[in-house]
Amino acid sequence: MTRWPLSYLPAGLVALLAVIPVIVLFGMAYEAASFFDTHNLKIIGNTLLLMWFTVLGAVLIGVPLALVTAYVQLPWHRLWLIVLAAPLAIPSYIGAFTLYAAFGPGGEIENLLGLPTPRIDGLFGASLVMALYTYPFVMLTTRASLCSLDASLVNAARTLGMPLPMCLLRVVLPRVVTGIAAGGLLAALYALSDFGTPSIMRLDTFTRAIYVEYNAFGLSQAAMLSLQLMAVAGLVLFIESRLTSTQERPGRRLVLWPGRAQVALMGLLVLPVILLAILLPLAVFTLWLVRDGAGGFELAYAWNSTYASLLAALVAVLVAVPVAHAAISGRLGRLMERVTYLGFGVPGIVMGTALVYIGLQLPFLYQTLALLVIAYVMRFLPLAVGSIRSSAEGLDGSLVRAARVLGASPAEAFRRVTLPLTLRGMVAGAALVFLEAMRELPATLMLGPTGFETLATYLWRVYEAGYFGRAAIPGLLLVLMSGLGLALMLSGERRAEFDVSEDYQR
Known part of the structure; x- marks a missing residue:
């Protein structure tokens, strides 16, 4: 008789809870007045x-x-990577808010410098903002693929006269299609789920229409x-799953040494992205902070964000x-883990709609x-699950087996051996959940207690x-907190690169 791991029961309950919001949505939609109309x-x-x-x-x-960032040996190359990945530290609705306020007649640029600028809104404005704050997804996933490629094919092509x-x-880009597709998938899902940017840019998308119907x-x-x-999100995931590329063994990375003029040119091309x-x-x-001061901001708002996010992380x-x-105990456990990822793929406003009904x-x-x-x-449970997993x-399985040989029960071996050794992953997962909860807008708007x-x-x-000046302190605090999450991610990448280079030297 096969004995199931003790973790299967609580994991199964969590997987069941993850499915409930989708089931609730189907039940609610059954009462809708129309399935599809011209406005759709x-x-x-x-x-x-x-x-x-x-x-x-x-x-x-x-x-x-x-x-x-992968191949060109730039001065202060680590600083370049941090700066170019920095848009991940700024929620897109903050970028949309400031671009909307800065450009156009009566915008901050015209008021401060006297320079007339076109208004940024609608489809163009939303697309510009989303591209500026999602390109790091493509950059980081593509860069990870590039760093693992062997430069021998490129060197051979150069020897044969190819510029x-x-x-x-x-030669290079066809070998990293999967990395580009992975980043593009993240950008597509982000665009589908984002609520703040289309709303600020006055573009009717699903997320804005859902919020209007809720109100x-x-x-x-x-x-x-x-x-x-x-x-639509499921269709995007299916299309991405059909994209494949050949796997190859990693090798020595391609290295390019630019001249001063080339470094200056690259800097000029990157400057508009960094500026915007x-x-x-x-x-x-x-x-706004200098001109309007603290406005009506209260420290209670920062405490509410911290308190709710800390509870969620724990x-x-x-x-x-x-x-x-x-997930690491067997096939059924992996299936349960995949089910819990459903919540991460559901936009916050969709999750909020289902939970509002459950609350009623x-x-x-x-x-x-x-x-x-x-x-x-x-x-955000998948963030914690992935980090802990x-x-x-x-972990070295011999440690748990040694504890069992010495008479420890499975529960005691887990509590005294496995749990302490996974503490680092637990702390990292909690930090990621905390930071994402701090940034979450639509679910908080729909589910937050009255006055919270x-x-x-x-x-x-x-x-x-319309009191734009009062957004200075919360905006800067959100950028600061999100920057901590970016630092965690880049420090992880730096450790991974160190490990790879160390193995290569061996």
Whole structure:
């Protein structure tokens, strides 16, 4: 008789809870007045166009930057990578907010410098913002693929007379299609799930339409739109899964040594991206802070964000531990883990719609902090699971077996051996959940208790009220907290690169 691991039961319960919001959406959509109407065509068209232009822009910006940061030996190359990845530290709705406020008649640029600028809004504005804040996905995934390629094919092509640009285009890029597709997938899913940017840019997409229906008490229609949005996301995932590339063994990396003029040219080409994505938001928030001061900001908003995010991080880690260990125990455990990833693929506004309905059916949960924390945990649980699983997979199984030989029960061996050794992964997973919960906007708007303002929701309220100057402090705090998450990610990449280079030297 096969004995199942103890982690299977709690992992199964977590997987079941992850499916409930989708089941609820189907039940709600059954009562919708219409499945599809002419307005849906506009929403679908705008959403698909935004997704397409986002991916196109992210690839056009991210792939060249991946080639530069992977192969070109630049002065202060580590600083280049940090600066170019920095847009990941800024939520896209902050970028949309500051670009909308800076450009156009009466914008901050015209008021400060007297220079007339065109208004940035609509499909163009939303696509520009999304491309600026999603290109790091493409850059980092493509760069990871580039760093593992063997340069021998490029050197052979150069020996046969092929120019370097053609070598990169015809020899290198076809070998990293999977990396480009992975980054493009992240950019596409981000564009589909983002609520703040289309709303600020006044572009009717699924997320904005769902929020309008929610505010109009049309939960059934909001659920129908949510299911349609999930169907589009599922189609994107299916298309990406059909893209394959050949696997090859890693080798010595290609190294390019540019001249001073080439370094200056690359700097000039990158400058507009850095100006629009990083320096402009920081400059606008700093200007507002100097001009308007703290405004109506209260420290309670920062405390609310910290408290709710900390609770979500702690609960997520407690829930993720059995799921992660079930995933490395067998095929059924891996299936349970995959089911829990459903919440991460569901946009925050869709998750909020389902949980609002659940809260209405369970009055003791409606408009409580507990329901908001549940939303955070269900959305960002995969971050904690992935981090803990990575730590657990690296453990030496002989330690647990030795504990069992010495008389420890499975539970005691887990508590005294496995759990302490996965503590680093638990802390990293908690940090990632904490930082993502701090940034989450739509789920917080829909599920936060009455009067419970966070940094993200306060920023949204002052935008709606037109008091832009009051957004300075929450905007800068959100950028600072998100920057900590970026530092965690890049420090992990740096350790990985060190390990690879160390192995190569051996």
